[in-house]
Amino acid sequence: MEISVIIPVYNAEKYISKAVESALQLEEVKEVILIEDQSPDNALSVCRELAQQYERVKLFQHPDKGNHGAGASRNLGIEKATGDFIAFLDADDYFLPNRFNVEGELFNDPKVEGIFNAIGTEFLTDKGKEEFLSNINDTYLLTVNYPAEGPEVFKGLLGQTPKVFGTFFTLDALTVRASALEKSGLKFNEDLRVHQDSDFIIKLAYHCYLKAGTIDKAVAIRGIHDDNRITKIKKYSPQYNQRQFLFWNSLYQWSQVNALDQDAKQHISLQKKAFELSVKKGFSKAKTLFAAIFKDPNILKTKYRFTYTNHETQ
Template sequence: MKISVIIPVYNAEKYVSKAVESALQFHEVEEVILIEDQSPDNALVICRELALKYNKVKLFQHPGKGNHGAGASRNLGIEKSCCDFIAFLDADDYFLPNRFDAERELFKDPKIEGVFNAIGTEFLTEKGKEDFLLNINDEYLLTVNYPAEGQEVFKGLLGQTPKKFGTFFTLDALTVRKSALEKNRLKFNEELRVHQDSDLIIKLAHHCYLKSGIIDKPVAIRGIHDDNRITKIIKYSPQYNQRQFLFWNSIYKWSRKNRIDPDAKRHISLQKKAFELSGKKGFSKTAALLAAIIKDPKILKTKYRFTYIQF
């Protein structure tokens, strides 16, 4: 098993060295691809030093050396990768020694196209911790509640399994065959500045055969600090709702072009509609909500129902 680890780098001069060195500890990792995305800090200099120090580290920038976002950076990394397997790592996170333990066994089965695991949390700054606990406040261990594979993963991520499947697993804990991405023409949605990872994971779970690996302990650690963009957004604020709408709208457009289970397609449509309604105000919001309820009363049972019934 030969793995390309793709790391988008933006404003991460304090953390990127640890991320890179955590990936280089594995003999399966043939290359670590850094995509520097016009960082405002000293990250580019650090990346150049890492590329000079380690033969396996390869540094790229976007054409024109502009800022294109994490999705575009990961897409460029996939394009530049040379190995049969792809793993992702954020520049402020790092792998633990057990990162590829499950993959070594599970990928012996050619049917399996992707393996996902659990990740843990480390607070790198007090301000980051404060923002996280205020706006995110999820579990230390980001994982799923039970082992799953195939279409059950897709259904679980949409909340359509009898038992609660759990939270999204993250890119840091995902390894996928490059051939699966190419065969299904899967790329990150570059129009999404946030949630492009969740967007790809849902699409990947539908098109590819995924299987859970280590889900009871972390294989990587996400670093929470002052500059995490996701912790700056207050849940159910207008900004939060708008970003959720863009995410669900992307999934909705994709679902219309693919053969999706009708219940899943309905769920996606309702989630998109719920966040679309959250952006309305006054009488237009009341009228739109009543019309949506008449069309499908289940909209009142969506996960984010309370984001749009307030007037």
């Protein structure tokens, strides 16, 4: 296997060296692509040093040298990648030695276009740990509840399987064929500054044939620290609801131009409407809510069902 590992870099000078070196230790990694996104710290200098030190490390910035967010950075990384497979890594996370242990065997099946695995958690600061436990309170191992593949993965991520599949797995633990991304034309939504990874994964599960890999133990570690923006937002606060609305609205717009089954379309539509209502206030909110309930009472079951479990630093 020849794998291109894409790392968007923003405000991560303290962590990026460990992330890069964790990828370089793996023989399957053909190249590590750093997309520096106008960091306010010294990350660009660290990235330059890494690119000079290691032949497999390639450093890029956006053409205008500006800040465009993780979605745009990952899209640029995909454009620059030359490997047959794509993997992603956040700049404050790192791979474990077993990261690609099952990929070689599972990708022997030509219908498999992506493999997802489990990741663990490391608390890098006391403040980050406190915010994480109070606002996210996720388990150490971020994984799904049982192995699945194909259309069941998409249904599971939307919570539409008889047995609870789990609502998320992270980019750090995803490996996908470069040809599958090219075939589907799928890109990260650059308008989403957060949750664009969740958005991408759900869409990927629809367009491509994904299969569970190592889901009972970690193949990578996510770092929790003071600068994780997502851990600072309390669930169901106005800011949380606004971000969730933007996420579900992105999926809603996508669902309208793709041939999803009616149950999936309805679920996405209801989630979008629920969070749209949650950001309204006063009489406008009450009026819109009553109209929505009259149209479909199932909306009362949706608002608090979806929980977000990943983190990002930009």
